[in-house]
Amino acid sequence: MVELVPSILSADFARLADEIAAAERGGGSVIHVDVMDGHFVPNITVGPPIVQSLRRHTKLPLDCHLMIENPDEFIPAFADAGANWVSVHYEACRHLHRTLQFIAHHGMQPAVVVNPHTEVDLLIPVLGMVHHVLVMSVNPGFGGQQFIPYSLNKIRRLKELRRELGLSYRIEVDGGVAHDTVASIVEAGAELLVAGNAVFGEGHAERDARSLLEAAQRAARIAAA
Ligand code: DX5
Numbered sequence: 001m002v003e004l005v006p007s008i009l010s011a012d013f014a015r016l017a018d019e020i021a022a023a024e025r026g027g028g029s030v031i032h033v034d035v036m037d038g039h040f041v042p043n044i045t046v047g048p049p050i051v052q053s054l055r056r057h058t059k060l061p062l063d064c065h066l067m068i069e070n071p072d073e074f075i076p077a078f079a080d081a082g083a084n085w086v087s088v089h090y091e092a093c094r095h096l097h098r099t100l101q102f103i104a105h106h107g108m109q110p111a112v113v114v115n116p117h118t119e120v121d122l123l124i125p126v127l128g129m130v131h132h133v134l135v136m137s138v139n140p141g142f143g144g145q146q147f148i149p150y151s152l153n154k155i156r157r158l159k160e161l162r163r164e165l166g167l168s169y170r171i172e173v174d175g176g177v178a179h180d181t182v183a184s185i186v187e188a189g190a191e192l193l194v195a196g197n198a199v200f201g202e203g204h205a206e207r208d209a210r211s212l213l214e215a216a217q218r219a220a221r222i223a224a225a
């Protein structure tokens with residue numbers, strides 16, 4: 001099943017509760033929170049206090065994408081704040097297997113993210129531990145960038161690996177998901193569609209979430225036929 005995962009990065013940060021409520025009315029079913037530290041990526045955003053505030057305003061799962069160095073140091077704080085899903089970058093974790101165990105140990109769903117230059121076959125040893133794999137389809141750090149087409153090969157490969165290995169992780173994609181790219185993304189096999197600019201960019205989150213989700217669902221029906 002395809003799900004729309006609105007990314008608050010492009011929302012009005014002074015009106016977050018209203019923005020996520022609008023995205024939810026438009027069909028968003030998971031909220032994506034981009035956590036950036038100014039070291040792993042060239043931007044700084046939000047951390048556990050914002051997650052804690054969001055937690056009071058939505059029942060939807062909070063999907064925290066950690067673009068930070070030393071994620072282990074912050075995992076307990078995200079758990080206390082009410083995060084549900086936590087994804088860490090392959091490129092940021094020296095002991096990825098241990099970090100994924102640590103996330104699960106804190107009662108959250110662990111996930112791994114790959115930057116555009118990282119092949120997904122490198123993840124084979126940990127695929128059995130993750131709730132989902134997040135394919136970055138732009139270089140992380142900013143919203144509103146263009147989708148990198150090679151990402152489609154990675155989504156297809158993850159789908160193939162899931163079948164070959166008999167696993168059940170979900171496939172998430174993040175970056176440049178918009179009206180002109182969503183059909184090929186869904187056709188390749190992505191199920192969790194993160195979208196920032198396409199949902200919040202014009203200040204009409206309900207309307208724009210709905211139309212993007214409808215486009216994704218149309219593509220899913222065609223792919224299944
Ligand atoms: C980028 C973030 C994304 C971002 C996607 O580093 O990880 O979640 O919000 O933005 P769009 O959908 O605008 O490409």
Ligand code: ZN
Nearest residue numbers: 007034065174
């Ligand atoms: Zn993200």
